[in-house]
Amino acid sequence: MNNFFKRLFAVSALAVLIFLQACSPKEGPDTIFINGMVYTADQDNSTTQAVAVKDGMITAIGTTEEISKLAGKNTKTVDLSGKTMTPGFIESHAHLMGIGYNKLELDLMYVKTYDELVEKVAEAVEKAEPGQWITGRGWHQDKWIEKPEVMEKGFQTHDKMSAVSPDNPVYLRHASGHASFANAKAMELAGVNRLSIESLSGEVEGGEIIKDKLGNPTGVFTERASSLVGKLVPQETEERAERALEMAIQELLEKGITSFHDAGSGQAFIDRLVRFKEADKLKVRMYVMLTGRQPELLEEWYEKGPMIDPDHMVTVRSIKLNCDGALGPRGAWLLEEYTDRPDHFGHETLPMETVNEVSEKALAHGFQVCSHAIGDRANREILDRYEASFKKYPNINSKDVRFRIEHAQHLNGNDITRFGEMGIIAAMQAVHMSSDRPWAIDRLGIERIEEGAYVWQKLLQSGAKIINGTDAPVEPVDPLPSFFASVARKTLKGMPEGGFEPDQSMSRDEALRSFTIDAAFGEFDEDFKGSIEVGKAADFTVFDKNIMTIPEMEILDTKVAMTIVAGDILYESGE
Incomplete structure (x- = not known):
């Protein structure tokens, strides 16, 4: 009898629990974004209308009707009102401080x-x-x-x-x-x-x-x-450095940037980022390249290995080497003399033996190498050094280590296919084409310009990935001029008609991927972010115009409407 009543009580309790659960409000997503034009940058470059987010991750994508049905009592609904949402833009090469x-x-x-x-x-x-x-x-x-x-x-x-x-x-x-x-x-x-x-x-x-x-x-x-x-300029104080960092982070959010590749910094900067993260002041995801100008710093990091943040906020797993100068001051290292300065070839600003040494140690200790090279000789020398280091580690697939060349602006025709063959990422800043091309021809002449200057399609066709950025503060950190330059190949005033070497322009899908999923690939994080897919981080950029369809010149008039990191709206225009 006792067993009968025990079973009856258990069945009754279960029935009550089921009833209470049925009557309780549906939990649902934390936030849903509806009525948008959503470009996912997934494998098919598909589009949709709405996205659901919970705990900072994407839980569903679909039509506005489908996603709206998922809303629970406490779900926040954000009506995009026809605005364009993309994966959060990733700045692939700039200098935060x-x-x-x-x-x-x-x-x-x-x-x-x-x-x-x-x-x-x-x-x-x-x-x-x-x-x-x-x-x-x-x-x-x-x-x-x-x-x-x-x-x-x-x-x-x-x-x-x-x-x-x-x-x-x-x-x-x-x-x-x-x-x-x-x-x-x-x-x-x-x-x-x-x-x-x-x-x-x-x-x-x-x-x-x-x-x-x-x-x-x-x-x-x-x-x-x-x-x-x-060297005589007074050293910065930490108080001023923190103020500069706060202002830089706010600038990124206002420009729609959710992740940032910092192109060469030291330990003090990394420590500052960690403090900001702990104080919940960082806001933007950081991928840091260790400066190659401090050999003792590199030795310390070789010993302890990469710092890969499980929160995807401060990761340190790459090394930046500065191997030549820039084209403007005629410092880019060229195979042939400058057209407008005979007998001058630019500068090798780092001994190439250092590239060999760092590349080999990086392979041994799990670091990526990111080498600055603008001139065609610098690019060739670095490709040679990368190739030699790969041969010393035959068990490592060169495409898995994702070594990069930063800028890769001016290449000799014989070296272009090597990027795809070795899996070298071209970390380029398309806006440099808009700014530099009108006078770069004076430095290089028409033959070198046409053969290897800003050759995006030639690199893509080699199988290489191009990741995009601004090189701020060399250029403003706003990614839209770089997006515009990628597809238009014109100055920011819209010249010339038809663009410079238009056969090398990117499609808008290619340009979007260079700022999102391919940029995430450039930091080994494409499984976590870079596209709008279920299970990935809810990092989004929302624009007030459809940058994928509007006339080219209107891209430059487009504004960021929202910047969202881990599902939180951290910037909204007008607020």
């Missing part, structure tokens, strides 16, 4: 003449104490709408700037980061004068002091020569 510091010092990115640069320096001098350093970045002599009256080797001279800053040392970095411009006071402090360099042609190891015809320094320093003055 540089973006932040640009907001704290002279931002010269939009200066249009040398006189305007001088005016900005004069304004800064008025606010500064005597002896206080004035620093900035962003000038680019080839982008000025008029040339200075006095130029040496394609650069301005310091005289006008020095006249307005007699008591303040001034140090201004080129937009590319591969040259600098100093005033007389700064050069005086550095001991750089005619007498100190009269025995030199101007060349220093890995760089050049630009001199006038009388042998006087003009104030322009290229590549590693910049350190002659740059």
